[in-house]
Each structure stands twice: as C-alpha cells, then as structure tokens.
Amino acid sequence: MSKEDLLLLDFWVSPFCMRVKIALAEKGLDYESKEEDLFGGKSELLLKSNPVYQKVPVLLHNGKPLNESAIIVGYIDEKWPSPPLLPACAYGRSQARFWADYIDKKLFDATCTVWRSTGEAVEVAKKDFIEVLKVLEEALGEKTFFGGETFGFVDIVAIPMAGWFYASEKFGNFTVEAECPKLSAWIKRSMQRESVAKVLPDPEKVYDFVVMFRKMQGIE
Numbered sequence: 001m002s003k004e005d006l007l008l009l010d011f012w013v014s015p016f017c018m019r020v021k022i023a024l025a026e027k028g029l030d031y032e033s034k035e036e037d038l039f040g041g042k043s044e045l046l047l048k049s050n051p052v053y054q055k056v057p058v059l060l061h062n063g064k065p066l067n068e069s070a071i072i073v074g075y076i077d078e079k080w081p082s083p084p085l086l087p088a089c090a091y092g093r094s095q096a097r098f099w100a101d102y103i104d105k106k107l108f109d110a111t112c113t114v115w116r117s118t119g120e121a122v123e124v125a126k127k128d129f130i131e132v133l134k135v136l137e138e139a140l141g142e143k144t145f146f147g148g149e150t151f152g153f154v155d156i157v158a159i160p161m162a163g164w165f166y167a168s169e170k171f172g173n174f175t176v177e178a179e180c181p182k183l184s185a186w187i188k189r190s191m192q193r194e195s196v197a198k199v200l201p202d203p204e205k206v207y208d209f210v211v212m213f214r215k216m217q218g219i220e
Contacts, residue, residue, distance in 0.1 A: 006031035009046050009058040011038055013209050015108060015160030016069035017057040018199050022156050023073045025195035027080045031059075039216075070100050073156055085153045096147060099139055100157040106132045107161050114168035115210050116219060126172040130179050137183040144189065151193055159190045159200070166203035167210040 006024070010017045010033045024031050036046055036056050049058045049065035059066045061079070066072045077085040086093045110129040117125040136158065140146055146154035165176050165187075177184040190196050214220075 005062055007060040008033045009036055009043070009049065009056050009060070010034060011036050011056045012201060013163075013206055014056055015163060016055075018160035018163065019069040019156055020057045020059055020072050020076070021199045022159070022195045023076045023085065025198065026083065026085065026151070026156070027076060029076075029080065070104060070157055073153065077153065083150075085156065087147055087152070092147070096153045099136075099146060099154045103136070103154070103158050103161070107136070107158065108164070111161060111164050111168050115171040115214065116217075117171075118219060122172055126168075126174060129168060129172070130174070133176065133180045133183055137180045140182060140186055142182075145186070151190065155186075155190055159187070159196055162187045162190075163200045163203060163206050164210075167207040170207055171210075 006029060008017070008020060008024075008031050010021075012035065021033075034043070034045070036042060038056070042054060046056065046058060047054055049060060050056075050067045053067065055067075057067075057069055057072060059072045059075075061075075066075050073085065086096055110125075110132045113125040114122065114129050143149075145151050146158070162176075169175050176187075191200070
C-alpha cells in the first residue's frame with residue numbers, strides 16, 4: 001500500500017483521529033497525515049471533504065473522502081479484512097456496534113464535562129463520568145478485550161478516550177484505577193499494543209491542552 005492512496009486529515013489530540021490511526025496501524029497500512037489547524041483556520045481540503053460537519057478526522061482513500069471516525073474504522077475493516085476488527089458472526093458485529101455507539105454518545109462528553117465544570121458541578125460531572133465507566137467495565141467483564149481475546153473494533157473506538165482521562169482525574173480529584181480497576185487494567189493491556197502506544201499522546205500533554213482550552217473558553 002503506497003502512502004499516496006491514504007491521506008488522513010488529523011488533529012493530534014483528537015481521540016476520534018486516534019481511532020483511525022490505530023485502525024490503520026492494526027491493518028499495517030501506510031498513510032500520509034496532514035495536521036489541521038482547528039483554531040487558526042481549517043484547510044480548504046477539510047471544508048471540501050467534510051462540508052456537513054467540517055470536522056476531523058477525514059480519511060481520503062484515492063481522493064474519496066470518508067467522514068466520522070467509527071464509520072471510517074468500519075470502512076477500513078471492510079476494505080482490508082485481515083486481520084478482522086469485528087467479530088465473524090452477525091450478532092457479535094451488532095453487539096460491537098452497539099457498544100461503539102454507546103461510547104460515541106456517552107464517554108467523550110462525560111469525560112469532558114468533568115474538566116469543563118466548576119464548583120459543585122464538578123462532583124455531579126464526576127459521578128456521571130464514573131457511571132459511564134462502570135457500564136463499560138461491566139460490558140468488558142472478565143474478558144481481555146471487549147470482543148474477547150483479540151483487540152478489535154470496540155477497543156479501537158474506546159481506547160483513545162483514555163488519553164483524556166488524566167485531565168478529568170486532575171480536575172475531578174479521583175482516579176479511574178480506584179473506581180474501575182478492571183477497566184484500568186484493560187487500558188494498560190491496550191497501551192501495550194504498538195498501534196496504541198505510538199498513537200496516544202502523553203496524558204500530561206493532553207492535560208496541558210485542556211488547561212489552554214479552558215482558558216480560551218473562559219472557564220476558571
């Protein structure tokens with residue numbers, strides 16, 4: 001696979017972009033990455049490739065744009081089926097998509113609400129965030145990864161969010177490890193994969209980004 005075939009419109013701290021990068025790495029695919037300036041001005045290519053949402057990530061495959069991270073990961077899995085990211089059976093695939101949808105609807109917002117909140121609202125946000133984590137911990141159960149023994153679709157959708165947990169822990173004064181030890185162990189297992197370790201930024205850098213973003217938003 002030559003680099004010209006795949007171009008990712010990226011933003012280093014976006015967990016949604018990280019999903020695409022992990023999926024590409026899991027498939028052993030080379031790609032070119034173009035960092036977008038989301039604050040200074042989005043590129044013409046981004047606006048043209050994703051006119052509806054004007055958001056990253058966008059994956060251009062032979063010039064054709066693909067939008068929305070979970071959809072892109074699904075496309076990568078269909079286009080390059082080996083190794084598979086989704087289970088072989090239809091029921092398993094539907095379950096994986098259910099949890100990916102839950103993560104999309106609940107997890108990132110819950111993570112960010114903790115560090116966006118001030119005063120007494122922080123405790124409420126922290127409680128809501130931990131509740132979401134506990135639902136995911138129950139779904140994980142005693143399994144190594146969400147799909148069983150193999151790192152797959154749900155893990156790819158979920159693990160980039162963990163890069164943001166440290167910021168929420170700092171602002172919420174708690175630890176995910178103390179609240180959800182099994183989920184914390186899953187994070188550590190996932191981080192041992194080269195595809196994940198190379199993509200997820202240092203949590204301290206994410207925290208610094210959050211501090212800067214809070215100042216930009218006037219949250220004190």
